[in-house]
Amino acid sequence: MTLLLRDTANEPEQTATAAPAEAPPEVRTCPTCQAPLEDGQDWCLNCGEAQPSRRIGLPGKRATATVLALTTVLVGGAVAASYAALQDDSTPAATTPTQVAQVPAPTPAPDAAAAAAAAAAAASSAVPAEPSTPVPSDTSTLPDTGSSSTYTPPPSSDSFSDSSSSQGITKSSQTATGTDTTTTSKSDTSAADTRTSTTQTETTPVAITVGDDAAALYDPYKRDTAAGDAKKAVDGDPGTSFPVTVAPGSTQIGAGLTVDLGKLQGIREIDLTTKTPGFKVEVYATDDTDLPPDVLDTRWAHLKDVTSVGSDAEAKGKQIVKLGSGATKYRHVLLWFTAPPADGSTVRVSELKLLG
Incomplete structure (x- = not known):
């Protein structure tokens, strides 16, 4: 009996307070169906719902889905357009119907009397x-x-x-x-x-009126020695004349007489009267306002050459030079004397008329 008694004196003193009980472990559940979930489980095996940890781990899935959808639409549209273009190119070209030549019906023979x-x-x-012939002035x-x-x-x-x-x-x-x-x-x-x-008849040339100072000596090579007055060639008086004289024995004149028309005009005819018939003249014209510096300038248009001016016995020192229809208009006319008359080295112009 003595052995069964507990020796309280020798036992350690028990603590006044007992150790607290351990809390049971927290169990994860599905927020949709409240089914228990294991650690690290992303999908519910009961309802198939993705867990918040799974949704947090896949950021931007909506943006990705939007990009994929737009890409699919664009690719589909490109494929459809290419197919439509191939279908248009494969359309067969319309064939041109072949024309068949038709034989005309035979023409009945005409009545001989009516045909005649x-x-x-x-x-x-x-x-x-018949065109009318221009009548000289x-x-x-x-x-x-x-x-x-x-x-x-x-x-x-x-x-x-x-x-x-x-x-x-x-x-x-x-x-x-x-x-x-x-x-x-x-x-x-x-x-x-x-x-x-509708036939147009050619009209008679009309005299062109020029001023007293319209005529001038044209002597780019300084050949003239007479120093005459050019106004006397266009003054309307056949008793006066304008001379151009070169050194005795010269076979060339190399000087001329210019007339300023005042504006662009067509020239159809030149009437020339001289007291020294038999010389040679070349007719030039230009549409420039200023005279070209010499006769070789390309601005001079060559119109006509006349030899033995006024030497015809019936002409009596008068010469008519025809220049055409006068369609081209000019500002200045040049009479360029090239060869002197047979009996001297002077060319005299008594009267000069321009007609257009």
């Missing part, structure tokens, strides 16, 4: 109008037609056009009489009348 009448009417209406000064210095202007373009048109009308009327005699005759007659009414 139509041909006669067309021939009478197709006669071209002074018919008494016309040179001999056989003179080498006489200039005959070429036929105007109106005469050629009227003649060719009339010939064309005659041919067409003769060809067309085989198909419709009555209609063709009326058409040709009206065409011939129209051509005749």
